Amino acid sequence: AQSVTQLGSHVSVSEGALVLLRCNYSSSVPPYLFWYVQYPNQGLQLLLKYTSAATLVKGINGFEAEFKKSETSFHLTKPSAHMSDAAEYFCAAATSGYSTLTFGKGTMLLVSP
Amino acid sequence: DAMVIQNPRYQVTQFGKPVTLSCSQTLNHNVMYWYQQKSSQAPKLLFHYYDKDFNNEADTPDNFQSRRPNTSFCFLDIRSPGLGDAAMYLCATSRPGRTSGYEQYFGPGTRLTVT
Numbered sequence: 001a002q003s004v005t006q007l008g009s010h011v012s013v014s015e016g017a018l019v020l021l022r023c024n025y026s027s028s029v030p031p032y033l034f035w036y037v038q039y040p041n042q043g044l045q046l047l048l049k050y051t052s053a054a055t056l057v058k059g060i061n062g063f064e065a066e067f068k069k070s071e072t073s074f075h076l077t078k079p080s081a082h083m084s085d086a087a088e089y090f091c092a093a094a095t096s097g098y099s100t101l102t103f104g105k106g107t108m109l110l111v112s113p
Numbered sequence: 114d115a116m117v118i119q120n121p122r123y124q125v126t127q128f129g130k131p132v133t134l135s136c137s138q139t140l141n142h143n144v145m146y147w148y149q150q151k152s153s154q155a156p157k158l159l160f161h162y163y164d165k166d167f168n169n170e171a172d173t174p175d176n177f178q179s180r181r182p183n184t185s186f187c188f189l190d191i192r193s194p195g196l197g198d199a200a201m202y203l204c205a206t207s208r209p210g211r212t213s214g215y216e217q218y219f220g221p222g223t224r225l226t227v228t
Contacts, residue, residue, distance in 0.1 A: 032215045043219035094215035099144050103155040
């Protein structure tokens with residue numbers, strides 16, 4: 001069965017610092033991978049997705065993620081954090097032929113001035 | 114803009130009083146999902162419709178039911194809400210496939226309070 005692991009339930013950074021949120025998947029077949037962001041009392045918004053076209057994926061709001069098959073990872077990065085980036089981030093995976101997503105437990109990003 | 118709409122955004126119901134949450138979509142996606150999300154947790158899939166086919170997760174309580182009268186609308190019925198059912202309920206849609214992708218599009222959610 002597919003599983004997604006997000007290391008760290010909370011990550012704190014200063015404004016302007018690098019953001020790194022970690023995600024590892026377990027699958028014998030490289031899945032489709034996604035990062036979603038959720039602001040308080042809102043739904044999930046897709047940040048970016050990996051669909052095997054390119055290993056480095058650029059998303060909205062300056063975020064990007066790199067798919068590394070050898071490490072079974074899909075970490076999310078942003079060079080310079082902004083206060084508005086404070087939110088919960090979920091990594092998710094889908095397997096070809098299945099219509100459901102497997103979510104990680106989420107990482108709350110805290111940004112201090 | 115094509116979107117997923119959930120009404121109401123906030124719902125208060127009494128313990129044991131049936132409640133219905135609604136979801137509509139203008140994306141023309143064939144799959145619709147209902148998730149339950151409690152504070153600081155990942156969304157938990159309750160069930161989904163693949164076209165007209167209903168798929169219930171094994172651990173979804175019998176208290177939760179769903180209806181999908183047409184492609185655009187899907188409803189979540191909670192027959193006898195308990196205090197433990199207070200949560201955010203998220204509706205999502207997708208058109209899964211290698212060419213269209215497997216991402217899901219989420220509505221803004223309905224925050225359910227049980228008094």
